[in-house]
Amino acid sequence: MAKFHALDPFDFTQPAAWPAWRQRFSLCRIASKLNLEDDNVQVNVLLYAMGKDAEPIFNTFTFGDDEDDYYNKVINKFDVHFVPKRNTIHERACFHRRSQLQGESVEAFVRRLYELAEYCDFGIAKDEHIRDRIVVGILDSELSQKLQLESDLTLEKAISMTRQVRLVWEQLLLLQLLVLGEQLHWL
Structure with missing residues (x-):
C-alpha cells in the first residue's frame, strides 16, 4: 500500500467544504488502495481522517439490517448531513447572472460557469446553457458578436474560439513589445 501524507481533518465549521474534502478523501482512498479493504475498515479510516467531531x-x-455497500451508505449520510438541498431556481439565477469579470481570464470564467452549472439541473442541455452564457457574458463584445453569428456553435467551438482570440492577443502584444524593444535599442 502506498504511503501518503495524512489529509487535514474536515473543518466542521465549514460544512459547505464537505464535497471538496470528500473528493480529496476519495482520491486518497483509491490511490492508497483503501477501497479494496472491507467496508468497516474504510468507514473507520474515513471517521479517523475526518477528525474527532465526526463520531458524534x-x-x-x-x-x-442490509450491510451491503456500507461505506457508500455512510458517505451518503454525511452528504445529507453537510450538504443542504439546493434551490435550483436560485442556482440558475446565479448562473444566468454570471458574466466575465474585469481582469478575469476566459479560462477562469468558463471554469466558473462549469462549477455554477453543476447545481442547476440542466440535464442534457447543460452544454448549451454554458455555451450561451459564454456568448452573452464574455467581456469582448466583438468576440461575442462573432460567436452569435455562428449558427452551428457548440460549447467546444465557443471555447476554442475564445482561446484562439486570447492567443492572438498575446501574440500581438508580444510582437508589439519586440518592436518597441527594437525601437528603444536604436535610440
Whole structure:
C-alpha cells in the first residue's frame, strides 16, 4: 500500500467544504488502495481522517439490517448531513447572472460557469446553457458578436474560439513589445 501524507481533518465549521474534502478523501482512498479493504475498515479510516467531531455525527446515523455497500451508505449520510438541498431556481439565477469579470481570464470564467452549472439541473442541455452564457457574458463584445453569428456553435467551438482570440492577443502584444524593444535599442 502506498504511503501518503495524512489529509487535514474536515473543518466542521465549514460544512459547505464537505464535497471538496470528500473528493480529496476519495482520491486518497483509491490511490492508497483503501477501497479494496472491507467496508468497516474504510468507514473507520474515513471517521479517523475526518477528525474527532465526526463520531458524534456518525452515531446519529441509522442503518437497516442490509450491510451491503456500507461505506457508500455512510458517505451518503454525511452528504445529507453537510450538504443542504439546493434551490435550483436560485442556482440558475446565479448562473444566468454570471458574466466575465474585469481582469478575469476566459479560462477562469468558463471554469466558473462549469462549477455554477453543476447545481442547476440542466440535464442534457447543460452544454448549451454554458455555451450561451459564454456568448452573452464574455467581456469582448466583438468576440461575442462573432460567436452569435455562428449558427452551428457548440460549447467546444465557443471555447476554442475564445482561446484562439486570447492567443492572438498575446501574440500581438508580444510582437508589439519586440518592436518597441527594437525601437528603444536604436535610440
